Amino acid sequence: MHISRNISVLASVAGISLILVGCGQNSSQQKKTITTSTDSELTTVDPSKTTAVGTFNVLNNVDEGLFRLGKDSKVEPGIATSSTVSKDGKTYTFNLRKNAKWSNGDPVTAQDFVYSWRRTLNPKTASQYGYLFSGIKNADKIQDKKAAVSSLGIKANGKYKLTVTLEQRIPYFKLLMGFPVFFPQDSKTVNKYGNKYGTSSKTQVYNGPFTLTKWTGTNLSWTLKKNNHYWDKKNVKLDNVKFSVVKDPSTGLNLFNEGKLDMAQLSATQSKQMNNKKDLVSRQQSSNYYIAFNQKIKAFKNLKIRQAMSMIINRPMLADKVVSGGAISNDSFVSKGLAVSPKDGTDFTKDVTAPASMKYNPTKAKQLFKQGLQEVGLKSLHFTLLNSDTYDQKQLSEYLQSALEKLPGLHVTLNNIPGRVILSRQADHQFQATVANWFADFSDPITFLNILTSTNPSNISRWKNSEYDKLIDASNNDDGGNAQARWDDMVKAQNLALNDQAIIPLYQSGEKWMIKSSVKDVVYNTAGANYNFKNAYIK
Incomplete structure (x- = not known):
């Protein structure tokens, strides 16, 4: 799932920054409303077309x-x-x-x-x-x-x-x-709105605990309203969940401190400042942020160039000092804590063998880069790195630019753009290099590994390896009924992709929040659609 589920997108394909908030009203209405901020725009609520984590979080609450x-x-x-x-x-x-009914009264x-x-x-x-x-x-x-x-x-x-x-x-x-x-989808509604289906709250119907309202398709706020047609509405305690886009985390923290937010996601710097606060909550995410190179470009087809750019990045420092917020260094594409071995219960990442190119080694990186340039007939390399325009991702882009330009002859231009635009650019392969992310759609390694197969639309780098495709095919088919054989296929595939530097994994994200104790029963899962507000309430 790109967050911005495809960059994942950077919301996150990309993870979205959710901030659960008190609505700023008093009396009983306040106790029935959660106000949430996010750092990325809503793209579409067409379940057949979205790839964004933020949209999946909305769909998980307005549909079922x-x-x-x-x-x-x-x-x-x-x-x-x-x-x-x-x-x-x-x-x-x-x-x-x-x-079960749709919000227009039709049966599901x-x-x-x-x-x-x-x-x-x-x-x-x-x-x-x-x-x-x-x-x-x-x-x-x-x-x-x-x-x-x-x-x-x-x-x-x-x-x-x-x-x-x-x-x-x-x-x-x-x-x-x-x-x-x-x-499910209501065919009558799809046919009614045609190309406009799912492009605003009014061009969609809903069968979940809430309905989507007040989203025009371009505005930066929307509301989930209790669905009176929902079959289990008696167990839905909230009247509204209000979202607004807040890209500067300092704004969110200020509102939290002023008592206007019940829950605020913190930036890396804020996480350190609030480290000893009683309201601080850490959430690990089943994610991977990575660099994808458009391998239709001659220079990026060269393995040594890709390895050099991987090796020049200090991942532990990147996770701890640049990203922070609960981020961890991970030498795997599959996230830590997602799945365990059927044989001995160890984490999938324990069975992965990271190649030398995943370890920080600037001396070797410079040697490889020089050799790679010679092999493709270049004396220097200049490319643009595409990323989202959220605060933390701008910080990440600047670090990557600084690190990569330590390779002699390499110049990197940054282009940070809104999430809805970056998703489109990535899907159309309109980039040279981009920071992307993938968030697990479910708790199994294949949710990551599938997207690197040669025909997968989410394989935005367009890396191809026939042996990799065979391993993934075996895990999904011939070995699908044999848990250990399937596991072994996936481990081999992961190692192959890392050795060939199909993409450059950077870090596994986390979230740190300031959360008021009055917010109750918001379900958070690390994989799939992260947030479930069905039984949430404010005490």
Whole structure:
């Protein structure tokens, strides 16, 4: 998921900075409103087209799939009241609740799921998330335009029964069902608004705990309003969750100190200043911020040049001094704390062997860079580094510029732009080099590793390696039913990508917040859509 889920995007593809806030009113209304600030704009609420973490966080609260993900990503009932799975693990049958409605009053039916999945998989939609359907019958063939969209392994058996057929077991299938890409869509609304569908709060309908209001498509604020058509509205305690874009963290902290915010995310500097405060809360994120080089450019095809630029970066210092805020150095692309080995319960990153190019070594880096330039027939290299315009990402860009320019003959120009623009530029490969990020869509290493396959739309660097593709294919198919073999495939793939410096991992992000004790039961998960406000309240 780029945060800005694709840069991830820098909101985060990129993670978004959420700040839960008191609404600034008094009496009982204040106790039913949380005001939240974010450091990135909302892009679209079309679940087939978004890649942004911020949008997924909104969709997770205004819509609902077969399941909801509660605390620690626990699978909880959503639109499905019950489900069964065949002995071979390849057929799921879901019984849907009959009292689920869209915010326009229409019933939510099995056909809404069929329509949504087919729409996302349809090549005409150009969804960057179609690959998540891999393993569902004919999904890959549909993506490759070798099968009709109607052949997808999902079928409505009447209005309230849904059958999904898989090509092989998918160990994380139920977790996927709690991710917004798999949520239903109302075909009537899609057809009504056409190209404008999901581009504002009024061009969408909702079936979750809240509805989206007051978003024009370009403004910097929006509100989640309690959905009176939601089947479980009696357990939704809030009337509103209000969002506004605040890109300067000092503004958020000032508002917190003035009692106008219940929760404020801190910058790196602020995190250190507030280190001993009782209201400080740390949150680890299942993420990776990295540099992607457009490998259609001759210089970036050269391995030594990529290795040199990786080796000149001091990751521990970068994480601790530049980014901070709970960020950690990680020599892996897959985040720490995401998944454990089926054999001995150790973290996935423990099985990864980081190459020398992931270690800070300026002397060797300069040697490699000089050799790389000679190999491509250049005496110097000048490129533009694209990144988002949030405060912390500007700081990161400046550090990277300083570090990279220690390589003789290298000059880096910075271009920091809004999140909605950077997502588009990355998707269209309109960059030379860019800081990107990926946030886990679910708690399995494949959520990171899938995006480096040669045909994945989120492979913005356009790195290609046939052996890597084979390993990922094996983990998703032939070895899908063998936990250890699948694990080994993923470890080998990760090591291969790191050795070939497919991208340059920088750090795994974290968040540090000042949170008032009055904010209760906001569910935060490190993977997938991070925030769930369904049962939240202010005491």
